[in-house]
Amino acid sequence: MLPAQPNQSLMDGLAVLQTVVGHPDGIGTRQMARDLGLEPTRINRLLKTLAHLGLAQQTARRKYRPGPAIHVLAAQALFGSGLLQRAVPHLEKLHRLDLIVALGVLWRDQVCYLYHAAPGMKPSQALGRVGLFPATRSGIGMALLAEQKDLHRFPVAVRSELRQTRARGYALVEPQPGRRERSLGVVIPGGTQAAIALSGVIADQRVEPLVAELRQAAAGIGAEESSPYPRSR
Amino acid sequence: MLPAQPNQSLMDGLAVLQTVVGHPDGIGTRQMARDLGLEPTRINRLLKTLAHLGLAQQTARRKYRPGPAIHVLAAQALFGSGLLQRAVPHLEKLHRLDLIVALGVLWRDQVCYLYHAAPGMKPSQALGRVGLFPATRSGIGMALLAEQKDLHRFPVAVRSELRQTRARGYALVEPQPGRRERSLGVVIPGGTQAAIALSGVIADQRVEPLVAELRQAAAGIGAEESSPYPRSR
DNA sequence: GAGCATTGTTGCTATTATAGCTACGCATCT
DNA sequence: AGATGCGTAGCTATAATAGCAACAATGCTC
Numbered sequence: 001m002l003p004a005q006p007n008q009s010l011m012d013g014l015a016v017l018q019t020v021v022g023h024p025d026g027i028g029t030r031q032m033a034r035d036l037g038l039e040p041t042r043i044n045r046l047l048k049t050l051a052h053l054g055l056a057q058q059t060a061r062r063k064y065r066p067g068p069a070i071h072v073l074a075a076q077a078l079f080g081s082g083l084l085q086r087a088v089p090h091l092e093k094l095h096r097l098d099l100i101v102a103l104g105v106l107w108r109d110q111v112c113y114l115y116h117a118a119p120g121m122k123p124s125q126a127l128g129r130v131g132l133f134p135a136t137r138s139g140i141g142m143a144l145l146a147e148q149k150d151l152h153r154f155p156v157a158v159r160s161e162l163r164q165t166r167a168r169g170y171a172l173v174e175p176q177p178g179r180r181e182r183s184l185g186v187v188i189p190g191g192t193q194a195a196i197a198l199s200g201v202i203a204d205q206r207v208e209p210l211v212a213e214l215r216q217a218a219a220g221i222g223a224e225e226s227s228p229y230p231r232s233r
Numbered sequence: 234m235l236p237a238q239p240n241q242s243l244m245d246g247l248a249v250l251q252t253v254v255g256h257p258d259g260i261g262t263r264q265m266a267r268d269l270g271l272e273p274t275r276i277n278r279l280l281k282t283l284a285h286l287g288l289a290q291q292t293a294r295r296k297y298r299p300g301p302a303i304h305v306l307a308a309q310a311l312f313g314s315g316l317l318q319r320a321v322p323h324l325e326k327l328h329r330l331d332l333i334v335a336l337g338v339l340w341r342d343q344v345c346y347l348y349h350a351a352p353g354m355k356p357s358q359a360l361g362r363v364g365l366f367p368a369t370r371s372g373i374g375m376a377l378l379a380e381q382k383d384l385h386r387f388p389v390a391v392r393s394e395l396r397q398t399r400a401r402g403y404a405l406v407e408p409q410p411g412r413r414e415r416s417l418g419v420v421i422p423g424g425t426q427a428a429i430a431l432s433g434v435i436a437d438q439r440v441e442p443l444v445a446e447l448r449q450a451a452a453g454i455g456a457e458e459s460s461p462y463p464r465s466r
Numbered sequence: 467g468a469g470c471a472t473t474g475t476t477g478c479t480a481t482t483a484t485a486g487c488t489a490c491g492c493a494t495c496t
Numbered sequence: 497a498g499a500t501g502c503g504t505a506g507c508t509a510t511a512a513t514a515g516c517a518a519c520a521a522t523g524c525t526c
């Protein structure tokens with residue numbers, strides 16, 4: 001819902017911040033302008049402003065990457081989100097299944113991982129490890145996309161897959177059909193707009209029990225955020 | 234360094250975002266205006282813009298708190314920062330000392346914790362658990378404040394303490410002198426602008442060995458960010 | 467419940483913060 | 497060396513924004 005007088009500079013500035021944060025090795029001013037469809041001088045001004053705040057910094061090659069204040073933002077966002085803290089105990093229990101265990105959110109048709117643990121990995125190593133991944137090729141992504149109202153903007157094949165996801169109540173993604181590498185995704189109930197997934201080699205008969213595990217974990221995570229208003233802390 | 238044409242809306246909008254993120258139970262428009270010294274209508278407009286982006290949401294009592302897009306920001310900032318991922322293996326090793334183990338950064342004379350583990354706590358439980366804490370009463374805060382160029386803005390007693398911190402090379406804070414509850418803080422070398430700390434009941438003769446532990450951990454964390462430019466990933 | 471104080475927010479409009487254009491020095495590639 | 501693309505400063509027109517006033521909603525006290 002657009003407010004009476006939205007602040008366009010803030011919106012574009014946040015888009016620039018979110019883009020630079022996703023490029024730890026740096027991104028150029030003009031490249032970002034092309035990506036975001038904005039005028040280069042404007043991008044440069046927003047980047048310079050972020051650099052002044054310490055949220056971006058320039059590399060030797062004049063590209064921009066996250067600056068030291070990004071750690072502040074990470075700390076603040078982690079605290080303000082509270083999701084990771086609530087979710088990790090439940091995700092840890094899924095480690096015994098010897099699959100990838102992941103928690104993610106949607107950003108511009110891409111999945112952004114809060115947690116991504118490969119088999120055998122410690123929970124603490126699963127943090128901030130993986131960047132963006134195309135949503136339509138991920139269990140998390142498909143589960144979350146299926147929750148959206150309007151599916152018309154997707155190609156026919158994706159739309160069909162999203163309808164199946166809705167009917168099943170979970171996402172099942174096979175990047176390479178027939179290979180049995182699969183990703184199962186389930187949305188966390190409540191207004192969190194996040195999802196969890198198990199990925200790896202998954203035989204047919206194993207799908208339903210794993211979905212049950214996911215649902216249990218998702219319910220546990222969602223139960224700690226059941227109140228849409230003041231949360232206990 | 235202020236750019237040629239800074240974007241004030243972005244700066245103020247980010248201040249509003251950082252404030253709302255730190256209030257999980259909500260903060261009112263006019264209260265925030267008073268806190269930030271800005272005009273209420275302006276705050277309302279910035280908040281409404283953030284709400285449109287999902288980064289804020291209004292409570293039943295009309296206050297603003299973090300919205301669902303905060304999880305996206307947390308995921309992105311965690312990935313863009315990379316600090317937690319690098320630091321946690323080193324921090325885990327400090328758990329055996331049976332003290333509070335913490336990693337934090339400075340924000341407006343307050344410490345913002347990325348990691349704060351009480352004795353006996355699992356590393357995964359230490360995330361996003363604690364909000365802001367006054368910097369001058371924290372080992373992390375004092376260690377980071379001592380790194381700043383200009384100490385003139387602090388009261389005489391704090392300034393003297395900061396000079397001692399500089400001379401020692403680590404921070405030693407005693408919230409209640411004589412009680413032996415202490416907080417030891419050490420800055421992570423390199424441009425990270427973060428620090429780690431051990432806190433709890435610490436006897437005199439135990440201080441130096443603990444500082445050595447902290448320095449070792451800080452050096453380990455900093456070594457993984459030794460290049461001020463393109464980082465391996 | 468009534469009265470009062472505080473709050474969140476809208477519309478209007480003046481103003482100034484911002485955006486775009488141009489040009490220039492710098493970096494990279496052939 | 498030349499060509500191309502880059503990051504960015506200065507200038508200036510303009511439209512995005514800020515502040516004021518007013519109003520509906522909420523909270524507090526008696």
